[in-house]
Amino acid sequence: MFAEIAVWSFAVLAVTGTVLMLLYDPGMSRVTYDGPYGPLRGLLVSEAFDSTMRLSLELRGGLLIRQMHHWAALVFVAAVVSQLLRMFLTGAFRRPRTGQWLIWVTLLALGMAAGETGNVLPDDMLSGGSLWLIMSVAQSVPVAGTWALSLLFGPDFPGDRVVPVMYGGHLLVAVVVAALLIARELLVRRHGHSRFVASLPARRRARPMMAFATIGMLVILGYGAQIAPVWLYGPAKPTQISAGSVPGWYMGFLDGALRIMPGWEFTVGGHTLSLAVLVPALVIPGIFFTALAVYPAAERFLVSRRGRRDALGRPRSAGRTAREALAYDLLDRPRETPVRTAVAVAGVTFYGLLWAAAANDQIALWFHLTVEAVTIFFRFAVVIGPLVAFVVTRWICLALRQADRHVAEHGVETGIITRSPDGGYHERLAPARQERREPTITAGR
Incomplete structure (x- = not known):
C-alpha cells in the first residue's frame, strides 16, 4: 500500500x-x-x-x-x-x-x-x-x-x-x-x-x-x-x-540536530573545522543512510554465523526445497525478531526527538521555559531515549512471543464453563489459530 x-x-x-x-x-x-x-x-x-x-x-x-x-x-x-x-x-x-x-x-x-x-x-x-x-x-x-x-x-x-x-x-x-x-x-x-x-x-x-x-x-x-x-x-x-x-517535515531532524549540537570548532592545518554544522548536517545523515543500505548484508552475515534458519525458525540447509523456499518468502511478524524491531523503534525515537528539537524555541515559548533548558534536555534525550526504547521494545516482543507460546500449548480461552462427569468445572479451550501455515505448492511455483 x-x-x-x-x-x-x-x-x-x-x-x-x-x-x-x-x-x-x-x-x-x-x-x-x-x-x-x-x-x-x-x-x-x-x-x-x-x-x-x-x-x-x-x-x-x-x-x-x-x-x-x-x-x-x-x-x-x-x-x-x-x-x-x-x-x-x-x-x-x-x-x-x-x-x-x-x-x-x-x-x-x-x-x-x-x-x-x-x-x-x-x-x-x-x-x-x-x-x-x-x-x-x-x-x-x-x-x-x-x-x-x-x-x-x-x-x-x-x-x-x-x-x-x-x-x-x-x-x-x-x-x-x-x-x-x-x-x-x-x-x-x-x-x-x-x-x-x-x-x-x-x-x-x-x-x-x-x-x-x-x-x-x-x-x-x-x-x-x-x-x-x-x-x-x-x-x-x-x-x-x-x-x-x-x-x-522530512528535514526537521536535520534542523533539530543543528539546534542542539554544541558549538564545537577546531583548527586543523590552518582550516577551521566546524563540528557544530558538519556533524548534524553531514555525519549523522551519512551514518543513517549507510546503516540502512548495509543492514541486509549485515543481518545475513550474522545469521550465517549463528546458523542459517528459514522464516519459520527451522535450520536451513544450503539447498532449499521448493516448500522451504516458499516458507522463507513469508514475512516476519515484528515480535518474532525482537532485536530488529527494537532497533527500528530506537531509530524512530532518535528521529522523533531530533524532529521535536527543531521546535525548541516554540516549546520554550508555550511551556514558559528557557531555550537553553529545552536544548539541554534534548541533548540528553537523544542519547538516553533510544536506549530506553530499545530495551522496552525488546522486552515487549519477548513477552508477546511467550504469550503466543502459552496460547499454542494450552489453547485459547473461550469463556465457556463446562461440568465434567466427576462434578468439576472447567473452562473449554479452543485450539490456537495458526498465525503461519505451511505454504501450499501450486502449479507453476
Whole structure:
C-alpha cells in the first residue's frame, strides 16, 4: 500500500511539475512586481518570484496545481519512509528483494534532495533561509566545501546562478527518481511481492482504487489546505529571514540536530573545522543512510554465523526445497525478531526527538521555559531515549512471543464453563489459530 501511494504521488508530481515547468521562469534578473497582490506591488523581485506569484494568483487553477505539487512531495516522502519501516520490521529486505530495499533507501535520499531544491525555486523569504543553510553546510566541509560552493554558484552567494542551478538539479533528481521507480516495478514483476496476505491478482485489482484514493486526496489537500503562501513570505533578501520558519517535515531532524549540537570548532592545518554544522548536517545523515543500505548484508552475515534458519525458525540447509523456499518468502511478524524491531523503534525515537528539537524555541515559548533548558534536555534525550526504547521494545516482543507460546500449548480461552462427569468445572479451550501455515505448492511455483 505504501509503495502504491509513493508511485501515484510521484505521478501527480510529474504531471503538476510538467505544468509548472512550462509557466515558471528560473531567471534571477530583477523586475518590478505589478501583479494583483497589493502589499508587494512596486517592489523589485526576481523573475523566479514574479513567475511564482503570477501562476499562483493570476493563472486560473495555477494555485491548485502548485499546492498539489507541494503536498504530493510531502506525501511521497512519507510513503517512502513508511515503506522502508514496513520492510524493515517484516524482513522484506531479504534476498531476492535486497535490490528493492536499496532502491527505497535511495528514493528517500533523493526525495529529501528534491524537496530542498524545490523549496529554493520560488525565491521567497523561506527559500532564502534554505539557501543560507545549504551554504553553511557546504562551507563546513574542509577545503572541498568552499571549492564546490564557488563552482556551483560562482564567487558571490547568493548570486544569479543559485536558482538556475537548483532548477537543473531539481529536474535531474526527478528523472533519477522516475528511473528508480521503473526499476523497482521491474524487480517486483521479476521477484514478486513477499507472501503475506494479499495475492497478486488481489493487488492488481486494488491498484486502481489506490490510484484514485491517492490522487483524490492530493486534489482535496491542494484545494482546501494552504501551503507555501509565497505572497505572505515576500521575496528573498540576503539580510532577512522569516520568523518561525521551519523546513519540510522530512528535514526537521536535520534542523533539530543543528539546534542542539554544541558549538564545537577546531583548527586543523590552518582550516577551521566546524563540528557544530558538519556533524548534524553531514555525519549523522551519512551514518543513517549507510546503516540502512548495509543492514541486509549485515543481518545475513550474522545469521550465517549463528546458523542459517528459514522464516519459520527451522535450520536451513544450503539447498532449499521448493516448500522451504516458499516458507522463507513469508514475512516476519515484528515480535518474532525482537532485536530488529527494537532497533527500528530506537531509530524512530532518535528521529522523533531530533524532529521535536527543531521546535525548541516554540516549546520554550508555550511551556514558559528557557531555550537553553529545552536544548539541554534534548541533548540528553537523544542519547538516553533510544536506549530506553530499545530495551522496552525488546522486552515487549519477548513477552508477546511467550504469550503466543502459552496460547499454542494450552489453547485459547473461550469463556465457556463446562461440568465434567466427576462434578468439576472447567473452562473449554479452543485450539490456537495458526498465525503461519505451511505454504501450499501450486502449479507453476
